[in-house]
Amino acid sequence: MHGTVGLIGAGGIANAHLPAWLDLGYDVVVFSVADDAEQLIARHGGGRPVAGLEALFGAADVVDICTPTHTHRELALAALEHGLPTVCEKPLTRTLGEAEDLVARFAAAGVPLFPAHVVRYFAEYEELWRAVARGDVGRVGVQRHTRQGRSPQSGWYLDEHRSGGVLLDLMIHDIDVARWIGGDVERVFARTNVVGGSQSTQAFLTHAGGAISVLTATWTTAPIEFRTQFEVAGSDGVLHGDSAERRAFRYQGHAEPGADLLPDFSPLTSPYRAELADFVHSIATGAAPRVTALDGLEAMRIADAVARSAATGLPVDLQPAKEEVSAA
Known part of the structure; x- marks a missing residue:
C-alpha cells in the first residue's frame, strides 16, 4: 500500500513519524496550527504543507495525529468523519471516557484506529x-x-x-x-x-x-x-x-540537554518505521497489527x-x- 499520509502536528514526535513515512515511500502532507510545518519539512527533506485540516483530509489516504494529548479526540473524530484510517500518538485521548467513546465510534464505522504505542x-x-x-x-x-x-x-x-x-x-x-x-x-x-x-x-x-x-x-x-x-x-x-x-x-x-529529545535511529532500524509499516500492512491486508485500538483503550x-x-x-x-x- 502506498499513497498520501496526512500528518497533523509538526512538533517533537512528528520528527520521528515524518522520516519514517518518507522512507516507506509515502507522500506526506503536513498541517500544524503552530505554523511550523515548513520547518519540519525542511528538516527532513520531504512532504508539503497544507493550509488547513480540510485540505489535509482531502489529500490523505491515512491520517497520523502527532499533536498534544488533549487534542487527540477531536482530531481523530474529524478524520473519522472522512472515513480515514487513523494513527494516533499515545495516549489515545486525555481521559478514559474519551478513549471509550473514540474506540467505539471507529469500531461502529469499521474504520481502523491505531494507537501509536511504539515501545x-x-x-x-x-x-x-x-x-x-x-x-x-x-x-x-x-x-x-x-x-x-x-x-x-x-x-x-x-x-x-x-x-x-x-x-x-x-x-x-x-x-x-x-x-x-x-x-x-x-x-x-x-x-x-x-x-x-x-x-x-x-x-x-x-x-x-x-x-x-x-x-x-x-x-x-x-x-x-x-x-x-x-x-x-x-x-x-x-x-x-x-x-x-x-x-x-x-x-x-x-x-542543558539538546533540543532533540528523540533517540537517533537510522531509517532501517527505527521502531517508528516498524510501527507505521505494521499499521499500513494491517490496512492493506486486514491482518491484526501488533497494537490494536483495544490495546490503546486498555492502557488508558x-x-x-x-x-x-x-x-x-x-x-x-x-x-x-x-x-x-x-x-x-
Whole structure:
C-alpha cells in the first residue's frame, strides 16, 4: 500500500513519524496550527504543507495525529468523519471516557484506529516478548519497568489537565508493555510524589494470571539522561534490559540537554518505521497489527486506575473492555 499520509502536528514526535513515512515511500502532507510545518519539512527533506485540516483530509489516504494529548479526540473524530484510517500518538485521548467513546465510534464505522504505542517495536522489547512467549523464563511472576527523563521545561506538558503528567507521558508506555507481557490487569495500587518541578509515579499491577508488575515513571529536574529498564522474573529465569548499557559514552551534569529529545535511529532500524509499516500492512491486508485500538483503550483504562488510586490512596479493581470494542 502506498499513497498520501496526512500528518497533523509538526512538533517533537512528528520528527520521528515524518522520516519514517518518507522512507516507506509515502507522500506526506503536513498541517500544524503552530505554523511550523515548513520547518519540519525542511528538516527532513520531504512532504508539503497544507493550509488547513480540510485540505489535509482531502489529500490523505491515512491520517497520523502527532499533536498534544488533549487534542487527540477531536482530531481523530474529524478524520473519522472522512472515513480515514487513523494513527494516533499515545495516549489515545486525555481521559478514559474519551478513549471509550473514540474506540467505539471507529469500531461502529469499521474504520481502523491505531494507537501509536511504539515501545512494542523497540528491538529489546520485541525480544522480551518473544523470550517470554518461548517460555525462556517459565511462568512469569514479577515484572519491573522503569522509565525516567528530564522534566518538561515549558509548554503544554506542564499543564497536567492537558497532558496527564508523567503518567500519560512516560508510564503509559510501560503499562502497555506490562499488559502485553503479563496479560490483563485486575487490580492497581499507586502513589505519586511531586517535589517542585519533579514528579514520580509508582504503580503495582496485579494481572489476571497472578503476575505482579511494578512500574516507576519519573520526570525530574535533576541532570539525568533519559533511561529505561526492565526485569522480568519467572519460574525458570530472569530477563533484563537497560537502555544505559547500550551506550559507550554518557554525560551527567548541569549542561542543558539538546533540543532533540528523540533517540537517533537510522531509517532501517527505527521502531517508528516498524510501527507505521505494521499499521499500513494491517490496512492493506486486514491482518491484526501488533497494537490494536483495544490495546490503546486498555492502557488508558489501567492509567485511569493508576490516577484514581494515587489520588485516593486505595487500590482500584478493574475489568477489561469487551473484545467487540476493538476497531483494528
